[in-house]
Amino acid sequence: xxxxxxxxxxxxxxxxxxxxxxxxxxxxxxxxxxxxxxxxxxxxxxxxxxxxxxxxxxxxxxxxxxxxxxxxxxxxxxxxxxxxxxxxxxxxxxxxxxxxxxxxxxxxxxxxxxxxxxxxxxxxxxxxxxxxxxxxxxxxxxxxxxxxxxxxxxxxxxxxxxxxxxxxxxxxxxxxxxxxxxxxxxxxxxxxxxxxxxxxxxxxxxxxxxxxxxxxxxxxxxxxxxxxxxxxxxxxxxxxxxxxxxxxxxxxxxxxxxxxxxxxxxxxxxxxxxxxxxxxxxxxxxxxxxxxxxxxxxxxxxxxxxxxxxxxxxxxxxxxxxxxxxxxxxxxxxxxxxxxxxxxxxxxxxxxxxxxxxxxxxxxxxxxxxxxxxxxxxxxxxxxxxxxxxxxxxxxxxxxxxxxxxxxxxxxxxxxxxxxxxxxxxxxxxxxxxxxxxxxxxxxxxxxxxxxxxxxxxxxxxxxxxxxxxxxxxxxxxxxxxxxxxxxxxxxxxxxxxxxxxxxxxxxxxxxxxxxxxxxxxxxxxxxxxxxxxxxxxxxxxxxxxxxxxxxxxxxxxxxxxxxxxxxxxxxxxxxxxxxxxxxxxxxxxxxxxxxxxxxxxxxxxxxxxxxxxxxxxxxxxxxxxxxxxxxxxxxxxxxxxxxxxxxxxxxxxxxxxxxxxxxxxx
Amino acid sequence: xxxxxxxxxxxxxxxxxxxxxxxxxxxxxxxxxxxxxxxxxxxxxxxxxx
Amino acid sequence: xxxxxxxxxxxxxxxxxxxxxxxxxxxxxxxxxxxxxxxxxxxxxxxxxxxxxxxxxxxxxxxxxxxxxxxxxxx
Numbered sequence: 001x002x003x004x005x006x007x008x009x010x011x012x013x014x015x016x017x018x019x020x021x022x023x024x025x026x027x028x029x030x031x032x033x034x035x036x037x038x039x040x041x042x043x044x045x046x047x048x049x050x051x052x053x054x055x056x057x058x059x060x061x062x063x064x065x066x067x068x069x070x071x072x073x074x075x076x077x078x079x080x081x082x083x084x085x086x087x088x089x090x091x092x093x094x095x096x097x098x099x100x101x102x103x104x105x106x107x108x109x110x111x112x113x114x115x116x117x118x119x120x121x122x123x124x125x126x127x128x129x130x131x132x133x134x135x136x137x138x139x140x141x142x143x144x145x146x147x148x149x150x151x152x153x154x155x156x157x158x159x160x161x162x163x164x165x166x167x168x169x170x171x172x173x174x175x176x177x178x179x180x181x182x183x184x185x186x187x188x189x190x191x192x193x194x195x196x197x198x199x200x201x202x203x204x205x206x207x208x209x210x211x212x213x214x215x216x217x218x219x220x221x222x223x224x225x226x227x228x229x230x231x232x233x234x235x236x237x238x239x240x241x242x243x244x245x246x247x248x249x250x251x252x253x254x255x256x257x258x259x260x261x262x263x264x265x266x267x268x269x270x271x272x273x274x275x276x277x278x279x280x281x282x283x284x285x286x287x288x289x290x291x292x293x294x295x296x297x298x299x300x301x302x303x304x305x306x307x308x309x310x311x312x313x314x315x316x317x318x319x320x321x322x323x324x325x326x327x328x329x330x331x332x333x334x335x336x337x338x339x340x341x342x343x344x345x346x347x348x349x350x351x352x353x354x355x356x357x358x359x360x361x362x363x364x365x366x367x368x369x370x371x372x373x374x375x376x377x378x379x380x381x382x383x384x385x386x387x388x389x390x391x392x393x394x395x396x397x398x399x400x401x402x403x404x405x406x407x408x409x410x411x412x413x414x415x416x417x418x419x420x421x422x423x424x425x426x427x428x429x430x431x432x433x434x435x436x437x438x439x440x441x442x443x444x445x446x447x448x449x450x451x452x453x454x455x456x457x458x459x460x461x462x463x464x465x466x467x468x469x470x471x472x473x474x475x476x477x478x479x480x481x482x483x484x485x486x487x488x489x490x491x492x493x494x495x496x497x498x499x500x501x502x503x504x505x506x507x508x509x510x511x512x513x514x515x516x517x518x519x520x521x522x523x524x525x526x527x528x529x530x531x532x533x534x535x536x537x538x539x540x541x542x543x544x545x546x547x548x549x550x551x552x553x554x555x556x557x558x559x560x561x562x563x564x565x566x567x568x569x570x571x572x573x574x575x576x577x578x579x580x581x582x583x584x585x586x587x588x589x590x591x592x593x594x595x596x597x598x599x600x601x602x603x604x605x606x607x608x609x610x611x612x613x614x615x616x617x618x619x620x621x622x623x624x625x626x627x628x629x630x631x632x633x634x635x636x637x638x639x640x641x642x643x644x645x646x647x648x649x650x651x652x653x654x655x656x657x658x659x660x661x662x663x664x665x666x667x
Numbered sequence: 668x669x670x671x672x673x674x675x676x677x678x679x680x681x682x683x684x685x686x687x688x689x690x691x692x693x694x695x696x697x698x699x700x701x702x703x704x705x706x707x708x709x710x711x712x713x714x715x716x717x
Numbered sequence: 718x719x720x721x722x723x724x725x726x727x728x729x730x731x732x733x734x735x736x737x738x739x740x741x742x743x744x745x746x747x748x749x750x751x752x753x754x755x756x757x758x759x760x761x762x763x764x765x766x767x768x769x770x771x772x773x774x775x776x777x778x779x780x781x782x783x784x785x786x787x788x789x790x791x792x
Binding site: 091244278280390415484486 | 735738740741743744745746747748749751759760762763764765766767769773774775776777778779780783
């Protein structure tokens with residue numbers, strides 16, 4: 001059995017999905033958390049549940065919404081779970097009505113009954129059930145209350161198909177009948193539903209029907225009817241007329257089933273918003289919050305933990321392993337492989353696990369609290385100047401965790417060109433993999449100002465992205481950009497959700513250390529261990545050095561023209577963390593001297609900063625490049641993202657290094 | 668010596684396999700970063716606008 | 718009058734939305750924002766930035782130029 005989960009954006013679909021299935025998906029308090037359908041096994045093993053992007057109506061505007069409509073038409077589900085926000089019934093039932101018209105067996109999960117109650121809304125559930133003709137289960141998806149009952153009802157009851165039929169008035173009813181007669185009779189989808197969606201100008205439905213029939217007569221009929229509606233009812237469009245008809249129907253239901261007492265207390269959302277979206281303090285609050293997060297990540301919490309791990313790995317673990325290997329009489333080749341390659345290289349990246357997790361914890365906190373969409377509002381004015389809109393900032397912030405989901409999140413942007421722009425800019429966002437490089441360098445060169453230096457890199461990424469947007473928009477002409485965003489009420493994040501979402505983001509990093517980074521590091525080690533003269537050569541004589549020496553002079557004007565830097569930059573294309581593990585391998589000195597010491601001899605603070613900037617801006621990693629290709633559906637844009645990244649990185653690092661030298665800073 | 672050979676084979680074998688499979692996975696893009704990729708049977712079929 | 722000419726925190730009734738960009742209109746329709754509905758401005762971002770509006774029991778944000786296109790009357 002397959003069940004599909006439909007509902008308005010931000011009504012708790014993904015929370016419900018997580019409770020009903022064994023698997024765990026991403027939750028956030030902003031519209032558009034789910035941009036692609038996700039499938040999970042129901043926890044009672046009775047089938048599968050498909051989580052779909054949130055939609056307001058079946059008629060989509062953006063690409064993520066189209067995914068839901070297409071699934072409704074083409075998917076092979078047996079039943080629908082419609083999740084409804086009890087505190088927003090008037091709006092939510094619009095979708096419910098359209099799903100009921102579709103005619104699939106359905107059950108309604110009446111979510112956020114606690115929020116509704118606090119707003120003074122009382123719902124007569126039995127009456128509502130009677131009027132809609134399908135079972136209704138009250139739930140609180142965030143805490144899981146009532147979800148068991150929902151799950152039981154999925155298996156025991158056969159879900160009901162409602163016999164609901166809305167009267168759209170004589171003109172539309174006549175039109176529906178006419179269109180139904182034109183539609184092919186073998187369609188498995190309700191023809192009345194198809195006709196209504198065609199009248200509503202649903203492009204997904206239209207495209208699908210267009211493949212099998214000629215729609216010119218249908219179009220003519222609709223145009224003709226729209227004129228009549230405009231004349232007789234003074235309505236602007238047929239779409240609005242349909243909406244109003246549905247709304248009248250919903251209002252008649254609500255009048256029967258819902259009572260509302262006005263509660264007159266200032267909600268904490270209003271109080272927080274008074275500060276956070278304050279015209280003066282908005283931007284300052286945002287930057288302050290980011291600074292605080294970095295301060296915690298690097299100074300107060302992260303560093304001591306990382307130092308502890310570092311001590312553990314380079315001390316007891318490395319030493320213990322050496323003793324074991326000696327005892328086993330392992331050849332020097334394998335010893336070097338394990339000690340320098342694996343423990344030195346991969347261990348050098350694992351050291352940063354605490355910092356990455358702390359950062360992810362705070363990103364999850366921001367996401368779950370509802371602050372994200374406020375940031376979009378705060379940033380909109382700036383982004384408007386460069387042909388984007390505030391919503392583009394959400395994918396960019398997601399990109400701080402990992403660029404790949406950031407690029408995916410760009411699907412919520414309605415305008416195709418703005419979406420393309422956002423996709424191209426997301427790689428400028430400093431993802432957590434790059435954090436490992438910053439961690440290494442700031443702890444060596446900027447001991448006093450760790451958080452500030454890292455914040456400056458993040459801000460630089462944003463500023464460069466905004467400037468690039470301006471340049472790109474000269475070539476990719478964006479039409480008038482659109483900005484409509486819903487601001488969900490703030491919620492106190494659930495500890496459980498928060499921890500799981502932190503773990504889910506962070507576990508990828510740990511997993512990558514054991515696979516990608518380990519593999520890459522072993523190859524790098526091998527290349528640095530063998531050379532034309534044989535094995536165990538001096539590092540400078542190795543194949544790696546010979547290859548890298550060719551490109552190294554290119555980086556001399558940026559302050560890091562060594563073959564070691566060139567080699568680690570090269571490997572960074574696979575995954576940015578490999579930059580750090582490569583450096584650990586390349587600079588390895590057997591007497592236990594740490595990478596920090598060596599780096600401080602090779603780089604100056606200025607060239608270190610220039611190097612970090614280069615890492616921030618140059619080629620996106622392999623996974624990001626692949627995602628760009630998939631999401632833009634074009635090799636051209638993929639190549640473009642690689643080339644412009646390199647050019648921008650080179651230019652800015654050059655300016656920083658040479659400018660710094662002229663001014664005599666940090667040498 | 669035998670220990671060395673065994674260790675070498677295991678490490679290099681695993682490393683090359685890990686690198687190969689991660690590159691393959693990365694090239695697929697989207698799914699590699701998805702939290703429920705393993706249990707997901709949707710295989711990230713991206714729908715495209717025609 | 719235009720909604721931008723109104724007072725912050727004051728409630729008005731929407732009279733006309735047809736001057737808005739078509740996609741904005743569609744999205745507002747999705748959110749239940751149509752003629753005859755009550756609306757109020759809660760916050761205003763600086764330098765001609767977006768407005769935060771309260772309408773139909775939810776908060777939404779729109780750009781100033783769009784808010785200017787919303788014609789309202791005293792509720």
